[in-house]
Amino acid sequence: MLFSRRATLLVAASLASPALINPALAQGGGFVTVGGGPPGGTAFPVGAAVAQAIGQAMPGVRAQMQQTGGSFENIQLVGRGRAEFGLSVADSLTIGFTGRDPQRFPRALTGLRVVASLLPFHVHILMRADAGARRIEDLRGKRITVGAAGGGTEGNARAIFAAAGLSFADLGRVEFLSGNETVDAIRDRRIDGMFLTTGIGASALRDLAGSVPVVAVPVPHALIARMNDPAYAPAEITAGTYPVQGLPVETAVIWFQLFCDERLPAATVTAALEGIFGNLAQFRAAHPGLRDFDLPTTNQGWSIPGHPAAIAFLRARGVAVGA
Structure with missing residues (x-):
């Protein structure tokens, strides 16, 4: 097997590896890492766009997109507290949440939560x-x-x-x-x-x-x-x-989703969504597949529970989402 190189693309200059429950976030500072994907794929530019949106919505936070192999690696990063957010296809999130693949996930990561569906x-x-x-x-x-x-x-x-x-x-x-x-x-x-x-x-x-x-x-x-x-x-x-x-x-088609852990502070999840929708044209410009992204598509294909802050954000804007 040939494996891709691992690197970190910093959207804001930082080499730190954050903890999931980052006390600095509550004070309006610290780091936020988004698990993205490999160069040449969709997750790479989309992950960078998510990090940029977070950085704009949380001026005291240094947001960064980490280059990864993709969905399964991102799930492991979030599950281990090494990234605040990740990007994944819906069925991979189900596998991580249920522990259906014990070789990849020795224990079920039942704390995984959807934030929004981004694109098919x-x-x-x-x-x-x-x-x-x-x-x-x-x-x-x-x-x-x-x-x-x-x-x-x-x-x-x-x-x-x-x-x-x-x-x-x-x-x-x-x-x-x-x-x-x-x-x-x-x-x-x-x-x-x-x-x-x-x-x-x-x-x-x-x-x-x-x-x-x-x-x-x-x-x-x-x-x-x-x-x-x-x-x-x-x-x-x-x-x-x-x-x-x-x-x-x-x-x-399988929905590609932004996700996090249930312990991520509500303010951080809300800020991420506010950053994305507050600069929607900028976010859509990150990839052709995002051109139809909008509030009505954020609830598509959820196979695991949503983060309470994401549910509250979307329901307040008329999007029907489950618990």
Whole structure:
């Protein structure tokens, strides 16, 4: 397995690693860390935008986005008190909350709480056009990447492959590469394609489609129905989204969410939401997938409880959310 490098992108200059229950936050100071994602993926710019919004709403706080492998790593960071906020796909949050994967989560992280759904993540299966793969079943024996180590894409890939009667053992080779690493690996013929759950318009996907002929492999809606998992909904990647063969194509969508621990002070959660919605145009500009982000979409796909402060913030603005 190949693992992406770990680094920290500082939105405000700081090298500190904060504790979850940070006494300085109550005094209007301290640090706030947002677990983001790898370069080339959607979580990277979105995480930076969240940190920027927090910094603007809390002038005495130094907000920073930590580069990570993605959803699972972010859940572990928040669960261990090494980040205040994280970004994750909904089904990964469910796994962490329930402890359904004991190898990854030895104990259930029942303190995880949703703050808001940000944008729908689409499952992208893109293969070199000369790899001969047009269906999920054709991936047998192929060399593919399932996203950066620690990301939610791996869990999505396992679940969808299982519904199709496949496992990682049926593939020729499985790599764990970030979006930018993936483009180079496919272009250099080190792998045949990619499985990536991310927002429409991610830079790595555009770079790939512009550098080598690729084809989109569908995730049939009938397969999604067989999964019987409410975190997965049928969707489509429309024609013209990328310069690739096979579009439009059926796929699955999973909501990408901002989350925290239940112990995070209400004032910090409220400030994060105030920062995002107080500068909504700026936040939307961080990624094309955020162009439709607004209050009515914040309650989509919640699979674990919400933080009380987030629930109060959204209900006060007419959004129906559960406890």
